[in-house]
Amino acid sequence: MTATLRTLGILALIYLAALTAGFLLYIGLIASPLLGSIPLLFYRGVAIAFIGALLLVLLLTVAARRIAALDLSTMIGAAALSLAFNISFLIVFPVTFDRSITMFLLARIEKQDGQLTPPMLEEVFVRQYLGDLHQIDRRVAEQTLSGNIVQRDDGRIELTPQGRRLLSGARTIGGWFGADPRFVTAPDSGFPAH
Incomplete structure (x- = not known):
């Protein structure tokens, strides 16, 4: 039993060290100009990941020469x-912050702390978020x-088959988690068809 616990402890340390090194490497690569030509944060972040x-894996391969517990399956x-x-991390933090209406509103509340009412905040949202920032x-x-x-x-926008699959998947997955369906299913009322 002691040998098994020792082996598990060594593996846990290897995984923790690899997770830490991998995250630091990721942050360094994100801060570099690598793939800077990719305009979307999400796509660039996934590619860099x-x-x-x-x-x-290359670093672990080098380390495997000194650490016997680093076999191929452990490295993978x-x-x-x-x-x-x-x-x-990319999705929960940077991408969310980059797209979040909530973060936008919190920053405006911070700037005008105690001065804004909900109608004023709505006006700021329409004028700045939708207007000035061209979201x-x-x-x-x-x-x-x-x-x-x-x-x-003619300027009109159409959903592609891929976009339809994305919405269908969003509705399914959102349903599993009880997400608000109003964001993925538009109401019947709206602009008249032309």
Whole structure:
């Protein structure tokens, strides 16, 4: 039993060290100009996470010469754990902060602490978030680049088959977690069809 606990302890330390090294490597790569030509934070972050995982495997391969417990399966497991952690971190923090209406509103509340009412905050949102920051234009550009929509010559926007699959998947997964369906299912009322 003691040998098993020792082995598990060594593996836990290896995984923790690999997770830490992989995260630091990821942060360093994100801060570098690597793949700076990719305009979407999410796509750039995922691509760099994969590059970081490959570099981590190389580092672990070098370390395996000195650490007997670092066999191929441990290296692959540690790199996979690092990849999963880094992508999760990307989605939960930077991507959420980059897109979050809540963070936008909190920053405005902080700036005008105690001065804004809900109607005033709504006005700030419409004027700054939608107007000055051109967030609709940004989303149209991002979703076009992602392949979820296309903009016709007359300027109207159409959902692609990929976009329909994305919405269908969002409705399914959102249903599993009890997410608000109003964000993925538009009401019947709205703009008249032309």
